[in-house]
Amino acid sequence: MDSTEVKADPVLQAEQRSGLLSREPIDDLRQAGASGGNWQAAAHRASRFDLEEVRTAFPALRQEVSPGVPLIYFDSAATSLKPQQVVQAVLDFMTIYPANVHRGLHTLSERATEAFEGARDKVARLLGVEDSGQIIFTRGTTEAINLVAQSWGRAELKPGDAIVLSELEHHSNLVPWQMLARERGVELKYVELTDDARLDPDALEAALTDRVRLVAVTGMSNVTGTIPPLERIVEMVHARGARVLVDAAQSLPHHRLNFGRLGVDFVAFSGHKLFGPTGIGVLYGKRELLEAMPPVSFGGSMVVRVDRQRAEWNEIPWKFEAGTPPIAEAIGLGAAIDYLSQFSAQELAGHERGLLTHAHDVLGQIASLRILGPADPEQKGAIVSFTMEGTHPHDLAQLLDRHGIAIRAGHHCAMPLHVRLGIPASARASFSMYNTIAEIDRLGVALESIRLLFRRHSHEQVAPRPATRAATEFPNG
Amino acid sequence: MDDPLYREEILDHYYSSPHRGHLESPDLVSDLDNPLCGDEIHLELSLGTDGRINQVRFEGHGCVISQAATSLLADRVEGATLDEVRQITPVDVVKLLGVTLSPTRMKCGLLGWKALQKAVAEPGPARE
Numbered sequence: 001m002d003s004t005e006v007k008a009d010p011v012l013q014a015e016q017r018s019g020l021l022s023r024e025p026i027d028d029l030r031q032a033g034a035s036g037g038n039w040q041a042a043a044h045r046a047s048r049f050d051l052e053e054v055r056t057a058f059p060a061l062r063q064e065v066s067p068g069v070p071l072i073y074f075d076s077a078a079t080s081l082k083p084q085q086v087v088q089a090v091l092d093f094m095t096i097y098p099a100n101v102h103r104g105l106h107t108l109s110e111r112a113t114e115a116f117e118g119a120r121d122k123v124a125r126l127l128g129v130e131d132s133g134q135i136i137f138t139r140g141t142t143e144a145i146n147l148v149a150q151s152w153g154r155a156e157l158k159p160g161d162a163i164v165l166s167e168l169e170h171h172s173n174l175v176p177w178q179m180l181a182r183e184r185g186v187e188l189k190y191v192e193l194t195d196d197a198r199l200d201p202d203a204l205e206a207a208l209t210d211r212v213r214l215v216a217v218t219g220m221s222n223v224t225g226t227i228p229p230l231e232r233i234v235e236m237v238h239a240r241g242a243r244v245l246v247d248a249a250q251s252l253p254h255h256r257l258n259f260g261r262l263g264v265d266f267v268a269f270s271g272h273k274l275f276g277p278t279g280i281g282v283l284y285g286k287r288e289l290l291e292a293m294p295p296v297s298f299g300g301s302m303v304v305r306v307d308r309q310r311a312e313w314n315e316i317p318w319k320f321e322a323g324t325p326p327i328a329e330a331i332g333l334g335a336a337i338d339y340l341s342q343f344s345a346q347e348l349a350g351h352e353r354g355l356l357t358h359a360h361d362v363l364g365q366i367a368s369l370r371i372l373g374p375a376d377p378e379q380k381g382a383i384v385s386f387t388m389e390g391t392h393p394h395d396l397a398q399l400l401d402r403h404g405i406a407i408r409a410g411h412h413c414a415m416p417l418h419v420r421l422g423i424p425a426s427a428r429a430s431f432s433m434y435n436t437i438a439e440i441d442r443l444g445v446a447l448e449s450i451r452l453l454f455r456r457h458s459h460e461q462v463a464p465r466p467a468t469r470a471a472t473e474f475p476n477g
Numbered sequence: 478m479d480d481p482l483y484r485e486e487i488l489d490h491y492y493s494s495p496h497r498g499h500l501e502s503p504d505l506v507s508d509l510d511n512p513l514c515g516d517e518i519h520l521e522l523s524l525g526t527d528g529r530i531n532q533v534r535f536e537g538h539g540c541v542i543s544q545a546a547t548s549l550l551a552d553r554v555e556g557a558t559l560d561e562v563r564q565i566t567p568v569d570v571v572k573l574l575g576v577t578l579s580p581t582r583m584k585c586g587l588l589g590w591k592a593l594q595k596a597v598a599e600p601g602p603a604r605e
Contacts, residue, residue: 398582411515457492
């Protein structure tokens, strides 16, 4: 081995080997951290939204599902694709400064800590809150909601108290409350939806008794795309002295809300639906709530002093982050927020509104296809769930895959909502910034061909019976 | 569309299986569902005096794969002994369908097979 190589700085070498591995991402983080601007600062440095440029940024779009069949990705509600900038940020951490955070006094550890905590600052700005101590990193939305249930819920709720949920909720915003309710003798109440799956504030008002301590509601349904009127909800719930938790997993990639100004008590979301890596999510909570809440996971990092018999908790947010956190994932999330923030929220919303309206037009023309939820695209986010008479959603998904079109089929972890809609399962096409009008046209053509395939075969034959029963009550999936 | 999974024969089994319906007095019955996709199978078998399966009928709803695989299996086991049925493996079911199934769709493809195995696992009159 060449002796000069042994003496050389491996970090520098790694950087020199590849022009890609520059220190630039870190400098970006420092600048972002130093500027400290509010969430709206993004609007001022917004670049023009150029669809072709956006599509180029997402490497996964450069592939064919089978020879000659390009990928059409309509499953962003399950997880979004990731821009190259996110991939690069994770790669930089792993290649150049893969050190642990918060303890090392060496250069790499300081750099990792700066990037990791810088990501926390970016999350705070995205949510419209000043104090990034209120941002707790979790594995995802599910873990964030479980944290509130197990910490705040166990400490605060007494037998006879009530929690209000909506029929729109994903299982991750249902099951943690079911477990808490069973354990604490707390009642679970549901706000009934309108027939087109909208959340009527008057129905919520009716459910808000004095015993209600918490209303946990989605920012946007992962099935129907329904967007509940959060401002009104927060006002109503706070007037009753109760707390509001918003599951923003679906809404955040589409609608940047200023949660600080809204006054929401808890917000949960996942990085992987927001163009970031899997394994990282966020719980935002108001400082006074988080400070009063006991930790639920114990070990390193979440303590400041440990003796043989007891330990003293660290301050927030670290009190809730036991063990080595998901550093690469958090840095990736920070890069995703940077990527998202370069566009004006209005331009992004306008593009998605166009996609959704077009999808309603195209799918609405297909006979035997029923769009679930609000008929007016103005009242929902960029998701279209549907059923096709006589065709199981799984068959739809499999046949669309032959056209390179990725959709999701099933109950989408929202069984109670499917029971409410009277169907066992549905097919779901969900859109994101990188989708195009032409892709939606291809979905329409593919769906029409599938309809004809099934109609030809069912002609003059016994049509399959409609579902004898809606989704069962088992909370798996 | 030229698709081996959704070929004529499979769709025929889906839309007009000769095995759809009920038996007057089944000797064996079993029910199975897959709550994840809402698929359901209700299976009824009658046995001949020689102990062989005489007739198979099923009711249920679900995707093409789960319903067609059940119908194909019903074809296959009429005339078989219970021991022969017990020896049918998931690989045999896939062969009957004549296509490869992804792990996700395998669950659909094997729903009828599981119902059948459940039915023959506990022999004896199901309805007094």
